[in-house]
Amino acid sequence: MEKKKILEICIGKGFLLDKEMLEYFNKLEIKNVESIIDIFFGLGIKEKIINKKLFDKNIDKFRNLLVIENLEENIDKKGIKLLSTDFNFSKKIEVADFVAHFQSRYEEIKKVLEGKDIDNLISIRRIGINNGIYSIIATVIEKRITKNKNLLIEVEDLTGNSIILINKENTKLFNEAKEMMLDDIVIFRVTGSSDMLFANEIIYPDAFLAEEKYGKLDEYVAFSGDLHIGSKMFLEDNFLKFINWLNGNIGDARQKAIACKIKYLFLTGDNIDGVGIYQDQEKLLNIKSCKGQYNKLEELLKKIRKNVQIIMCPGQHDSVWVGEQQKSIPSKWAPGLHNMENLHLVPNPSLVEINDGFKVLMYHGASINRFIDEISEIRIKYKHNHPTKVVREMLKRRHLAPTHGLMDYVPNRNNDAMTINIIPDIIATADQHRAEVDVYNNILMVASSCWQSITPFEEKVGNTPDPCKVPLFNLKTREIKIIDFSDSHGIKWNEGEDLVCKLK
DSSP states (O other): OOHHHHHHHHHHTTOEEOHHHHHHHTTSOHHHHHHHHHHHHHHTOSOOEEOHHHHHHHGGGTHHHHHHTTOOOOSOOOOOEEOSOOOOOOSOOOHHHHHHHHHHHHHHHHHHHHTTOOTTBOOGGGOOSSOEEEEEEEEEEEEEEOTTSOEEEEEEOSSOEEEEEEOTTSHHHHHHHHTOOTTOEEEEEEEEOSSOEEEEEEEOOOOOOSSOOOOSSOOEEEEEOOOOBTBTTBOHHHHHHHHHHHTTOSSOHHHHHHHHTEEEEEEESOOBOOSSSSTTGGGGBSSOSHHHHHHHHHHHHTTSOTTSEEEEEOOTTSSSOSSBSBOOOOTTTOHHHHTOTTEEEOOBSEEEEOGGGOEEEEEOOTTHHHHHHHOHHIIIIITTSOHHHHHHHHHHHTBSOOSTTSSOBOOOSSOOTTBOOSOOSEEEEOSSOOOEEEEETTEEEEEOOOSBOOOHHHHHHTOOOOOSEEEEEETTTOOEEEEEOOOTTEEEESSSSOOOEEOO
């Protein structure tokens, strides 16, 4: 489009453009520019020069129309800030590294617990031979049931070890203590002496926000993951349906209006199926190289409109070191992904800040199955069907994988990347292939679904996936919807108003 024509349209409505907006409008079709200027005219605003600040201030008033008309670019390409960093290790890992790693974690969580203003806080070494009332910050080293069916817990801090007994008659505390995991760091409120301590209360570091955060802009965040591209079970047609809806190509005007408000798409790992992840995997692959799988992923992601900012972390099936913290997907395997302007490749886990200061903690979730194994209530009552029940336990502990051996990890002397130091507004996980949304202490927990039908391994362990579901979160209203793209005849909305439509 000629810039002269753009200026004529603006002047006809009494507006001028600065250079930046002129360049931006020059990338759009004539009907898009006319629609924008008509809306500005109808607003009756006093400013007569349209600049980026004025455009951004009023974008919510015309965003829906623009996307329905296939707007390809958003003037604001910013709004992504990575608060985590890739962890580099270049030397041989030694025992001393693990010791320093756990000491660093203890100090981090100890600071959180000390902020709870607990009475009679003391180190284990300072507990005397005379009976007293104490509070200690300690790490759980071992648990066992005595002959009398009481629970005996060995604990330690940086000064020494002790034994804590929990009487079976104290049913509530006994049941709570049974669900403690090894290497949990908590406050024990106890009575007794250096010979034996008796627990009266257990206090976790816990994560909470004073209030729920609300954004200023009427924008949505979409959560997905576990594409497993390269697998014969990859549901490509369903994923393409999601992309077509996201681009405003299918659905009625109201559905397109919601689709156009999606500014961020979080992809939380296992983006490809990988190679050699498990025995005889090649029999279930239709793309048998990691580079080929990433090429296919690039092809699909490039179909998404460019004003959607995509944030992607790896999972255990991606081409990265399996131990956590995982580095972001390297250019060696996926050079095309590194060249995409609207794709942000981040480590796993990662803390990402988006517009209006929302902090999103991304974690694929290698430890989730181990949490299920270790915590009897989840294992028996919920199994793999409610992943946010596990995320709640992570937040309670302020740690994504507290127990040594729960998953592979790389020890870090200075900072345990799995510790939740900064409380997120949203924590996004994957791995379980089931979409679920819940809130804990004003923190939004989002578990994403998958784009892969059930695998032989999932059948074996009794995990039934629920694919093709995409949770949406409105930053301004906190409205949540879970969209279902599994049906070949329409788009289903599991939450909120009934917006089912026939595909066109």
